[in-house]
Amino acid sequence: MVAAGGGGDNVAMSAPTVEFRVLGAVEMYVDGRGVPLGHARQRQVLAALLVEANRPVPADTLRERVWGDGAPQGAQGSLHTYVSRLRRTLGAVPDTVIRRGTAGYVLTVDPDAVDLHLFRRLVGEARAADDDAAAGLLTRALDLWRGEAFATLDSPWLAGIRTTLDGERMAAELDRNDAALHCGRHADLVTELAAAAVAHPWDERLAAQVMVAMYRCGRQAEALEHYRAVRARLADELGADPGPALQQTFQRIVRADPTLTVTYQPPRAATDAPGPDPRGPIPRQLPASSPSFVGRAAELDMLDLLMGPDPGRPATVLVSAIGGAGGIGKTWLALRWAHRNSHRFPDGQLYANLRGFEPATAPVEPRVVLRRFLDALGVEPARMPADLDGLEALYRSLVAGRRMLIVLDNVRDAATVAPLLPGSPTCAVLVTSRHRLPTLVSAHGARPLALDVLAEAEALDLLAAHIGAARLAAEPSAARSLLRHCAGLPLALGTVAARAVLEPGIDLRTLAAELDAAAGRLDALDADAPETGLRSVLSCSVRAVTPAAARFFALLGSAPGPDIGVAAGSSLAALPAASTRTVLRELVAAHLVQEHPPGRYRMHDLVRLYATELAGRDEPERGRAVRRLLDHYLHTAHRAAMLLSPHRDPLDLPEPVAGAGVPPDPSDLDAAMAWFDAEYPALIPAIRLADECRLDVHAWQLPWTLATYCDRRGHWQDWAAAQRIAIDATGRTGDLEHLAQAHRLAANAYSNLRDVATARDHLDESLRLYEHLGDGAAGAHVQFDLALLSDREGRPEQALGHARRSLDLYRGSDAAPIKVAVALNAVGWYLGQLGRYREAVDHCREALAIAQRAESPYGQANTWDSLGYAYHHLGQHDEAISCYRQAVTLFHGMGDRHAEALTLDHLGDSQQATGDRAAAHDTWRRAADTLTELGHPDAGTVRAKLSSSEVA
CATH class of the missing domain: 1.25.40.10 (Tetratricopeptide repeat domain)
Incomplete structure (x- = not known):
């Protein structure tokens, strides 16, 4: 803002605007530009003063809040140094100063310049306002939050303040919800x-x-x-x-x-905003755009032209392949354009990183991406088809007619992209790849956009955005040397800038000299192999972190999967969780690791390549780290698997090696599923890693732990692939018992994939092995699976034969009673399918008594449904209704909506048979609604019953 005086020479600039942020990472901005605040301890001093803004903090209290009870000798002197540096940082900001008086240190600042105090003021005002104004004030307050308060910092005092603030944030969210509901914004x-x-x-x-x-x-x-x-x-x-x-x-x-x-x-400020889309949620999956993005004006303009310049019309089907070397900024360009044009795609934006060039991870398969997209579009797992063609068809149906943007990042080849292309002319697709993808251009009409390294002026702007133009201008020769070594590669420039920001005391000449020394030993940047040009930059960055962080960085190169959590990282490095968080925060600050989403850490693929190179320099250490990590995954997955399916016979696991941390059991079924959801992207690569390292026990036991999870989530292709590895591993060890088990689990996966022939081959081999071993109980499992497979083929007579053999084998062994009950119920069900209803009742009644003694909800629920079916066909409809209601109650309590809906369909049949048309109509409606929501093929049949039962 400029104010003119009496003459042209009398011009005054407004005071700079300062912002202090603690509701997220601790940051300071002056006129919108970030100000370096030094290392973690110095930022903790600032955080402690900001929390008590305009109030004195005694020196002893401040020292305790920064170091806790374990303050080292010399902490008081360090505290004085940190305060002095902070004073220099604040020197250019009027009315913001740190003073020391008799009562302690005081940071004088406008409270509204500190997001914490602004948050509290807005919340206080909201509680005295009417609902409409309160909703707006609370929304403003909550928008100040950018993540966990004081992110990347840790001390006992900060942990307590963080807990308090989490409570205040939750209270504000609840108040905002109430206000919005009172205004009718449900x-x-x-x-x-x-x-x-x-x-x-x-x-x-x-x-x-x-x-x-x-x-x-x-x-x-x-x-x-x-x-x-x-x-x-x-x-x-x-x-x-x-x-x-x-x-x-x-x-x-x-x-x-x-x-x-x-x-x-x-809301008053958004009266013209569109309402919710009745077809489902509107995904907003775009990751954040880089705040330090510079240049690329010509490329952005070209993208505007290629993607359709008229924002008033829907975009046509258009795929723009942004080509270029790794680390050249393809993703940042795509995301900058996507965010700048998000208003053109009001029906949402989908994003997927296909990891086409990860050195230690296989590219993400199209079916995996399709399942993620369908999940974002509101499709429940049970509705998703098992085959790729079905997934493609459902995806294209859901996006048809919508104005959507799909960003496909880090693509390896055109074949990966093809299944992900929508068929609607209202959608646009943006693709990034290191390859030119000529097939994508010729077969799908993609418009290629080649991306080169940054021009020198743009590269200089990028460095200036990070470390300040004044610092570069003070050492022009060193700045030119840094630019020469980075060769316009944005990733390299960002890494150098991070080193300079994290060490404000180092001059650029020293940093450039380090790069000069390293450059003589390493390859120069090559556009066809850019990973080599980063060695000098990354080696300097790794040397700049603590030895513990450098060791952890190298070990990360051995970790499977796209990212890693703290618990797994602790086992990888044999470190306590607190130490693991510390080194990860250090690596994040050095731009060597990214935290996304919160609590999970990943590396850019070129950085990972360098880490993998470092890990390979110490094969014994790498081998120990891999074993610790696989032990962690195996033991934790086994505990979670037993929660998902408590009646499975547990495995005899190998003892974890020293340093392999195993966290406490997941608290319940939901926690077990949440753990699998978070770790699943790493578990399949972990199985491949165990196979490559010839850790054969891990290579067959890890697939065993994933069986129930893969079945419930519909990951049948992954399940089948994992079991193929398990078969190979058990074959190498000569462990016939577990080889038979691996064949049986493979058959389950192929059965779900409707590959009946392959499933039957695996079951036949499993049965042959169990008979050779004389294991009757295990053979009973196979006979039970053969019954299910025969039923799936529509052969109830053959299914009954297998179920009877399963029952006989269970009874002739020391199998758990619940397994006898399950087999009895299966026999009863197949008898019912064959019209032998009295025999069915006898078998199911016996099964029910055993399941009740075993306190098995699933055993009881399935048996009540079988009994209801038999009684219905015997004409005893009141008994059938009673049985079905028992089953519905149990299935509902377990959250099994699929089984509950099928039982409701049966219940409606019995209610209709008694003449209670109104009850049948209501029951079928509930069943049809659930089956439709789940995408079950029987939904249409139940809808037909519903239509015929309309009550006047």
Whole structure:
């Protein structure tokens, strides 16, 4: 802002604007530009003063807040040094200063310049405002949060403050929700609230908000189901009932209280914003664009032309392949254009990194990307087809007619892209690859855009954006040397800049000299093999971090998968979790590692290549690290697998080697599924790594742990591939028992893939091996699987024969009673399929008694359904209805919506047979709604029953 005086020479500039941010990483900005704040201890001093802004903090208190109880000798002197440096940093900002008085250090600052204090002021004002104003104020307050408070910093005091602030943030979110609901904005909130409820399952206020939002959106049944799930969780885990407020909300929904219904009122500042898309969620998957992006004006303009210049019309089908060497900035260019043009794609943006050039990870397969896209579009796992053609068809159907942008990053070849291309002329696709992809251009009409290294002026701007133009101008010769070594490669420039920022005391001449010394021993940058040109830059960066961080960096080159969590990283390096977090934060600060999403860490593929090179220099250490990591994955996966399927016979695991940390058991089924969801991208590569390292026990036991998870998530191709490795590994060891087991699990995977012939081959081989071993109980498993396979082929007589043999073998061994019950029920079910209903009842009654003694919910539920089927066909419809209701209750309690819906269909048949058409109609409606939502093929059959039962 410029204010003119009485003459042209009398011009005054406004005071600079300063911002201090602690609701995320601790940062300082002056007029929108980041200001370096030094290393972690110095930023902790600033954080402690900012929390107590304008209030004195005694020196002893400040020292304790920075170091805790273990302050080293000389801490007081270090504290004085940090304060002095911070004073120099703040020197250019008027009215912001650190002073020391008799009561301690005081940071004088405008409270609104500190996001923490601005957050608290806005929250306070919101609580005195009307609902509409409160919603706006609280939204502004919550938008100040950028992640975990004081991210990358750690001390006992900061941990306590962080917990307090998390509570304040949650309270503000709940207040905002209430205000928005009072204003009738339930449709805008319902998806966000449901996601928050998953993260905070014990919060009854949030549960009530979810229920109200669902009810107002016409989803009364889901609202009531949400209440029942919360009530069951409280009863099972705490032995408590919901509080009065939540119970009252439930009662109001049950009686359709008219005061719960309000008319939608859009926010005052966004009255023209589009409402929610009735076809499902609107994905916003674009990662953040680089804040230091510079240049590329010509390329951005070219992309505007290639992707369609008129924002008022939907984009046509157009694929732009952004070519260029690794680290040249393809992704940053794509994301900058995508964010700048996101308004042109109001139906959402999808993003996938296909990892086409990862040195230690196989490229992501199209079917994996399709499943992720379908998940983002609101498709539940049970609805997703098993085959690639089915996934493609469903994906293209869902995006048809939508104005969407799909960004496919780091693509290896055109064959990977083809299944991901939409068929609608309203969608646009942006592809990045190191290859030119001529097939994509010729077969799909892609417009190629070749990307070169940055021009010298742009490279200089990029360095200046990081370390400041004044610092570069002070050492022009050294700056030119840095630019020469980086050769315009943005990744190399960013790494050099990070080193300079993290060490403000080092002059650029020294940094350039280090690069000069390294450059003589390493290859120059080559556009066809850019990874070699980074050795000098990365070696300097690695030498600049602590020895512990440098060792950890090298070991990361051996880790399978696209990223790694703290627990797995701790085992990889044989470090405590706290130390692992410390070295990871150091590597993040040095731009050697990225944290995305929170708690998971990954490296750029070129950086990983360098780390892999370092790991290979010490093969014994690499071998020990790989064994520790595989032990961690195996033991943790086994614990989670037993939660998913508690009646499986547990494995006899090898003892974990020293340093292989195994965290506590997941607390429940949901926690086990969450662990598998997070670690799954690394587990399949871990199996391949175990196979390559000839760790044969890990190579067959890890696939065993994944069987139930892969089945429930529909990862049948991965399951089959993992079991092929397990078969090879057990074949090498000569372990016939586990070779037979691996064949049986492979058959389960192929059966789900509807490859019946291959499944039967594996089952035949498994049965042959078990018979050779004389293992009757294991042979019973195979006979049971053969029964399922025969049933899937529509051959109930053959299925009955296998089920009888399974039962006889279980009874002739020391198998667990529940397995006898499951086999008895199978015999009863197949008898029912063959019309032998009295025999079916006898077998199922015996099965039910055993399942009840074993306290097996699944065993009981499946048997109640079988009994209902037999009674229905015997004309005993009241007994059938009673059995079906027992099964529905049990399936509902277990969250098995698929089985619950099928049983509801059967229940409706029995209700119709008694003449209770209204009850049958309601039951079939519930079944049809669930089956339709799950994409089950029987949905149409149940809909037909529903149509024929319309009640006047």
